[in-house]
Amino acid sequence: MQNILFIVLGLVLLIMGGNWLLKAAVALSLRLSIPKIVIGMTVVSLATSAPExxxxxxxxLNGLPxxxxxxxxxxxxxxxxxxxGITVILGTIEVKKSFYTTDWPVMMLASLLFFGFIFFDGELQRYEGVIMVISLVIFLVYLLRFQKTAVVDELPEDDVLLPLYKTILFFCIGGVALWGGSELLIKGAVGMANAYGVSERVIAVTVVSVGxxxxxxxxxxxAVIKKEKAISLGNLIGSNIFNILAVLGITSIITPIRVMDERLxxxxxFWMLGVSFLILPLVLIPRGxxxxxxxxxxxxAVYAIFVYITIS
Incomplete structure (x- = not known):
């Protein structure tokens, strides 16, 4: 029970901390007169990936790769x-053309790059992390130059210029919340893994990742409740791209990551690659x-099967 409490509190702090950091980052960027489109593709994306x-x-760093x-x-x-899955059950999503011209191909390339780096030697090296981060920068530059319409709406609704003291306060509180949340989440995840006799990997790919x-x-x-357009597929794909190229890229630059549980x-x-690929035929067939x-x-159903196989 204590481990579950740690995980829940950790996730709450991570989500709140990420939100506060996002507000501060956007406010600071606006104060520095950085164009909104640049803020949307860089500051917002990085801030929302802060918990991961x-x-x-x-x-x-704690020896839990x-x-x-x-x-x-x-x-x-x-x-x-x-x-x-939940989103499209609640409301149909109309997929933009950029899905198959940019978003999906880049996500698959990023996924395959990650696969190539880690599958054969079981380790993500520093130089590989550098390549991943450089790839992300190239992708962002491409978007800013050729796909501006796809990133105009990346800013949150409350993209207002906060007073300087509030900006600093949000930065500080957000940073502390992220640090504290990560401590609690990791402690709870390790404790749960030990309590149930499973590896940290099982807890990570199920409980932590869903959180x-x-x-x-x-x-x-x-978005569905408000009868607004549901979160776009492009945003979810963008999150996946950032998870691989930014989160794993930056992490492996700081410290190489070696796989401990071979089932990863x-x-x-392979589930990650399979689900990523599956989206393409689902979007294009039958109605397009x-x-x-x-x-x-x-x-x-696919996710349920994945979880069942993972924990069994």
């Missing part, structure tokens, strides 16, 4: 199977560029 980044870095890797792999699976996907899920449900390589990473409730049921 902090958890992965601290896990790797499977928690760092499992968090990202599991989160990517959860985003496209669980979160997207760090809560913001995306909440945004989807709120024999099971989880649309995802509805039938697709949602299929995606949730």
């Amino acid at each position: 980044l902090i958890v992965s870095i601290k896990s790797a 499977d928690l760092a890797l499992g968090n990202v792999v599991g989160s990517n699976i959860a985003n496209l199977a669980l979160v997207l 760090t996907s809560i913001p995306e899920l909440a945004a989807s449900i709120i 390589l024999s099971n989880d990473i 560029l649309r995802l509805g409730w039938r697709n949602g049921i299929l995606l949730i």
